[in-house]
Amino acid sequence: MCRRALLALPALALPAHAQTRPQVVTTTAMLADAVRALAGNAVTVTALMGEGVDPHLYRPTRADTQRLLAADLVVLNGHRLEGRMEEVLARLSRAGRRVLALAETLPRARLRSHPEYPDAADPHIWMDPLLWADAAAALPAALAPWAGDAQAALGAYLARMQRLHDYAQTAFATVPAPQRVLVTVHDAFGYFGARYGLELDSIQGISTESEASLSRIEALVAMLVSRRVPAIFAETSVPDRAMRALIEGAAARGHTVRLGGTLFSDSLGRPGGYTGTLEGMLDHNITTIARALGGTAPATGLNGRLAA
Numbered sequence: 125m126c127r128r129a130l131l132a133l134p135a136l137a138l139p140a141h142a143q144t145r146p147q148v149v150t151t152t153a154m155l156a157d158a159v160r161a162l163a164g165n166a167v168t169v170t171a172l173m174g175e176g177v178d179p180h181l182y183r184p185t186r187a188d189t190q191r192l193l194a195a196d197l198v199v200l201n202g203h204r205l206e207g208r209m210e211e212v213l214a215r216l217s218r219a220g221r222r223v224l225a226l227a228e229t230l231p232r233a234r235l236r237s238h239p240e241y242p243d244a245a246d247p248h249i250w251m252d253p254l255l256w257a258d259a260a261a262a263l264p265a266a267l268a269p270w271a272g273d274a275q276a277a278l279g280a281y282l283a284r285m286q287r288l289h290d291y292a293q294t295a296f297a298t299v300p301a302p303q304r305v306l307v308t309v310h311d312a313f314g315y316f317g318a319r320y321g322l323e324l325d326s327i328q329g330i331s332t333e334s335e336a337s338l339s340r341i342e343a344l345v346a347m348l349v350s351r352r353v354p355a356i357f358a359e360t361s362v363p364d365r366a367m368r369a370l371i372e373g374a375a376a377r378g379h380t381v382r383l384g385g386t387l388f389s390d391s392l393g394r395p396g397g398y399t400g401t402l403e404g405m406l407d408h409n410i411t412t413i414a415r416a417l418g419g420t421a422p423a424t425g426l427n428g429r430l431a432a
């Protein structure tokens with residue numbers, strides 16, 4: 125394709141007014157999902173981190189830095205989720221740009237502690253639809269200059285999160301109580317487990333920067349065997365090398381554990397698809413976990429939109 129055609133494409137693909145719309149840049153796709161739901165077409169929303177990207181390890185590119193500096197509003201998660209973006213985010217604040225750290229708007233008493241950073245809380249708030257909905261309530265004020273309807277749209281967004289929560293409660297109530305154990309690669313599910321009565325264990329801890337230790341693997345195998353846990357779960361944004369060790373370790377002790385599926389932890393699924401929305405992503409996780417742990421939930425999920 126010639127250079128001229130390449131240059132012409134974006135202009136053809138976007139409505140004429142799109143380029144003049146206020147630019148909101150978010151770090152994660154979960155944040156972009158909430159901004160889109162509340163602001164509709166009043167702003168253009170760009171998420172820096174795409175499908176399967178690990179926010180704990182993500183380093184901004186030069187183009188990201190330019191986008192952030194040019195944005196009318198930057199929405200980040202905060203509480204050290206974007207561990208390798210802190211320099212550029214601090215630069216934005218120093219420059220007096222509009223920056224909203226969504227997780228940091230919640231009262232500290234509602235957040236879980238962060239074992240690795242005493243000054244921060246567990247950042248994975250999107251895992252609990254009700255907690256996420258409360259954080260999203262900070263968005264209308266930030267979007268007010270451009271999206272006057274955001275406050276009204278918030279009501280519909282909260283209702284969708286509440287419906288998801290009701291579905292999760294119903295699904296997890298069907299899992300036999302001793303099997304309400306969620307073993308994942310890293311500790312992204314603290315809020316989720318607390319909300320739905322699932323005991324949690326992970327291989328790596330709350331960030332993904334450390335490797336699994338042998339003693340950690342052995343302790344997890346012993347727990348899986350003694351509790352007769354039927355399944356463990358991989359994550360789309362983190363490599364799952366140690367999962368195989370857990371399955372083989374349990375098998376050597378005469379207990380069959382299977383890989384219950386791959387969960388979305390710190391990123392959404394394919395953009396434009398159902399799991400590319402927070403609702404679809406959580407529906408996938410709830411449905412996959414409940415079914416693999418011996419509970420009942422429709423294979424196609426809350427909205428009949430998951431691949432069965």
Ligand SMILES: [Zn+2]
Pocket residue numbers: 180248310311312330331332389390
């Ligand atoms: Zn994480």
